[in-house]
Amino acid sequence: MKNYITLLKENDLKATIQRTSILKSIDHAGHINVDEIYEEVKKQYPTLSLATIYKNIILMQHNGVIIEVPINGKKSKYELKKDEHMHLICQKCGEIQDQEINPQTKETLIIENFQLKSSQINLYGLCNKCQNS
Amino acid sequence: MKNYITLLKENDLKATIQRTSILKSIDHAGHINVDEIYEEVKKQYPTLSLATIYKNIILMQHNGVIIEVPINGKKSKYELKKDEHMHLICQKCGEIQDQEINPQTKETLIIENFQLKSSQINLYGLCNKCQNS
């Protein structure tokens, strides 16, 4: 639990129990949307309100603690901020895997006349399991 | 206008005036969200309803006529389906540019144990104009 407190403080946010719980559920799930966070966190803190989640999702995104992962046709999911990576999204089971971005790939994404700040790469397809079933 | 009718029929959709108008506004804007489509199309067909746009956005996506472009922190935009490409999204002015995906980039995105169906690459940063102002 110490890590979440530190993480929040490092990013200029007060460490409330609600925030650490939200981070814990995001960390645990890997990628999770607002409703799912609500369901998770309510188990331990039944008084937590959805409004608090919305407010904090926005704040924590703003302060660089978490990152939005938009999913085609569904609600965005959120993940803890970590080293740059891309997502393999299974169109059958919905699983999202993190995958390192090849250094070669990065090089090829350098474009003239565009000052790149961050990249968002989602690959849609079939995960290993779903290919064989 | 002929093109939109053909485009719809080729994809097993009846060519209604509402649909061709929606496609026209998407085509004209390049990338546009639901509200913006509504504002645009209403100028010519004031009786068009938002519900019709929602219904058709889903259908046309499903039938491969248009594609969703999720934008961090904003409502998704839509574009006509065209050759695979990526998006350069300006964090200052909001402009979205299409950009060809380097063949090299594509190669580097081939991952073991994942059957790739489609890729979604968004690069966030500053466009040429906004760098110099």
Place this chain on the structure above:
DNA sequence: ATAATTGCAAATTTTTTGCAGGTTC
């Protein structure tokens, strides 16, 4: 002629807001 589509109004779902009371540093 048939099946599909539209527009409306209402329902539902999702997200935001204001504020009194409570908490963190």
Place this chain on the structure above:
DNA sequence: GAACCTGCAAAAAATTTGCAATTAT
């Protein structure tokens, strides 16, 4: 103790639904 957070309830925004009338093929 000052500034910030939370939960609630209510408001606002976004999306979906059912159905009678209309339209495309």
